[in-house]
Amino acid sequence: MTRRLTTALTTAALCVAAPAWACLPPPPNASYETQMARAAFVGRVVSVEQTDPAACIAAARARAAGPPFQGDPGERGCEAFGFATLEPAWIIKGEDIVTGPFRVAWNRTPFCAVGWTPEVGALAVAMVPEDGTTLREGATAVVEGIQQGDLLFQIILELVAEIQP
Numbered sequence: 001m002t003r004r005l006t007t008a009l010t011t012a013a014l015c016v017a018a019p020a021w022a023c024l025p026p027p028p029n030a031s032y033e034t035q036m037a038r039a040a041f042v043g044r045v046v047s048v049e050q051t052d053p054a055a056c057i058a059a060a061r062a063r064a065a066g067p068p069f070q071g072d073p074g075e076r077g078c079e080a081f082g083f084a085t086l087e088p089a090w091i092i093k094g095e096d097i098v099t100g101p102f103r104v105a106w107n108r109t110p111f112c113a114v115g116w117t118p119e120v121g122a123l124a125v126a127m128v129p130e131d132g133t134t135l136r137e138g139a140t141a142v143v144e145g146i147q148q149g150d151l152l153f154q155i156i157l158e159l160v161a162e163i164q165p
Contacts, residue, residue: 030125030147030150030152030153031152033127033144033147034092034093034127036129036130037093037094037127037128037129038097038128038129038130039091039093039097039098039127040091040092040093040094040125040128041088041089041090041091041092041093041094041098041127042088042089042090042092042124042126042157042160043086043088043102043104043123043124043125043126043143044086044089044123045084045085045086045119045120045121045122045123046085046086046087046101046120047085047120048084048085048106048118048119048120049082049083049084050081050082051081051082053078053081056081057075057078060075061075082105082106083103083104083105083106083139084103084104084118085101085102086102086103086104086124086126086141088100088102089123089164090156090163090164092125097128098128102126102128102140102141103139103140104118104124104139104140104141104142104143106118106143106145116143116144116148118143123157123160123161124143124148125147125148125157126141126142126143127141127143128140128141
């Protein structure tokens with residue numbers, strides 16, 4: 001009897017937790033991503049613009065018409081959507097490429113509620129990818145929201161904040 005009760009409770013708990021597990025993004029591998037990028041730098045946000053979410057909403061509706069995709073926030077992911085301008089504060093890699101202001105796309109909730117919302121004056125680790133295919137139209141660098149919480153990036157951001165408050 002105890003075994004059946006334990007099995008039933010375990011099964012119920014797994015059924016409740018399964019949607020949350022399905023939405024867990026893969027753990028960030030910041031060192032690998034940095035190694036594979038053409039350039040990596042710590043940038044200070046100097047301006048933020050929110051863009052018209054119409055294209056984002058259209059893409060979300062198109063995805064909704066297809067097969068279900070777990071973790072996709074749908075139109076809710078278009079709440080905060082735009083571009084931020086970053087001035088390089090510290091160069092990690094690619095001194096010849098990191099020369100001026102960079103434009104990065106941002107979205108507060110792009111996938112599984114993991115996103116990056118820029119604030120003027122804040123620091124973020126940005127990368128210039130080896131191939132430009134991962135850049136959103138109009139962007140010149142990438143800030144991955146999930147990677148900003150990586151231990152390596154947190155240490156780098158703290159050190160740069162100490163050096164250049």
